Amino acid sequence: MTDFTDDMSEPLQGERQSMLRLVMRRIQSKWRQIVTVIPFFWLLVFFLAPFFIVAKISLAELAIASPPFTSLIEWTDSGIVTIRLVFDNFVYIWEDSLYFDTYVNSLKISVTSTFLCLVFGYPIAYAIVRSGPVAKPLLLFAIILPFWTSFLLRVYSWMGLLADQGTINNLLIALGIIDEPIRMLYTEFAVYIGIVYTYMPFMILPLYANMEKLDNSLNEAAADLGSKPTNTFFKITLPLTMPGIVAGSLLVFIPATGEYVIPDLLGGGNVQMIGRVLYNEFSRNSDWPVAAAVAIVLLFILVLPIMVFQHYQGKAAEEQ
């Protein structure tokens, strides 16, 4: 580094410099506020405020009006303000086994899919990390590319493969392995394929980022001391990649629980997931209060995983 302090050796100039800095800091502090306030304000208005409105509607009653729900606050003629909170929607969701079963089924599907993504994604991420300097960026690119292509079309591509008259059935029949097409599209199996297929990059990328930072000398030391590869994996690699596993799993689990497109296109009417029920409740039945209550319960289920994810995301940002 070149030394710039030479011309500041005189005390007068030093003082002027510090005054200048003070003024500069003032400007900087204002400028900082502006920079922070604009995106903050945007998120408060368009991200946070809408949730409160959903919460409000979930406590209202269905009404024949536009929009179709009652107001929580009413001004009576005598000037008295009455607030009516109706918990009926939540009671209804709790008592109706359709909703309860759908929540359980959504969680079952998202937990299983997350596990499948981890089981298949982990070795893929590990294989990329262990690739040579030329292959590595190309392989990463190959993993990221599907992530950039349309999610909807990736799901659609499996409709062609899994249909009764689809590629897989045609191939199996042509090979003489089966006589009758196997029903795959519009089953839970298809939903699993769809979720694993579309969410896999979200598992691989955080795992890769985590593994990339690992020090191979630990593995070598363990091997030198006579540890078998499996033992080394479970004692060293797996614990050290835990942050990647948690981040990747949450990136798959949270959005998959509320998934709408995949159960709709690949599950048809046969697989009930809460995202689909919510969408239908809203668009077809236009029962807004119940739809809002369904959303609030879903958010309640996911709030803890979301907070854990934020915690990890914040820690990852600080570590960089």
Added chain:
Amino acid sequence: MYGKRSRFLTIMLTLGLAFFYIPMILLVIYSFNYSKLVPVWGGWSLRWYKELFQSAEVWSAVSLSLQIAVVNATFATALGTLAGLAMVRFGRFKGRTLFGGMLVAPLVMPEVITGLSLLVFFISLNQLIGWPAERGFATITIAHITFSMAYVAVTIQARLTGVGQTLEEAAADLGAKPFKVLTAITIPQLTPALISGWLLAFTLSLDDLVIASFVTGPGANTLPILIFSRIRLGLRPDINALATIMILVIAICVAIAAIIMFRQQRADLLDRQMAEREES
């Protein structure tokens, strides 16, 4: 971490790549199929491309989607960059935890929740101030900016922590005003992240079905909404053709972004090497 790649890992990698790419390749191949039934081969043909280009419905959906995507990407990049700067450079400020939380939550929030909440928000807003009277371009764009800016902010944050603060500090020590530091140092340093952030926001917008379906109004069909309404009823060869075009466009965009980022990385590396040489 380099090291030997065992046979098991190589097999898993190969299977993984096959799993990723075979469905897409088949999708592309069947777009050139003459037959109306997608999986039944009827010879090579450009029939469905022709049909696609003649459909006014498709063109208006493409146009609406592109307009939304461009406006969204531009605003989301601006807001996401400001948010990233605030999170990385400004240390602790009032409400930082809440701000950080709202910035990360859209990355994982199920789309049905975001879509539903924005729709009821727009409806309440309309009752309150009379805007938006009808939903479409404006409401979809606002919804897209809200979740895209979170992705841009992540990209910007990674780049800001990556380049460090030394150059900014040096410029400030040499008397550059904050705004000058921003325009002469920070923004040029951020350029690759700004480009990839913009492209990311652009594709996210082009890709979104669920949120757009909630906040759109009658008549305003984006491309995903149009595709979804068609494929809900089954396989459609014209959608295969559309998919092929979209895959091609995205692949070109991603390749350009990758080249820009690669060049920038190499330039950074060269700069660093030069600096090290000068020091010694």
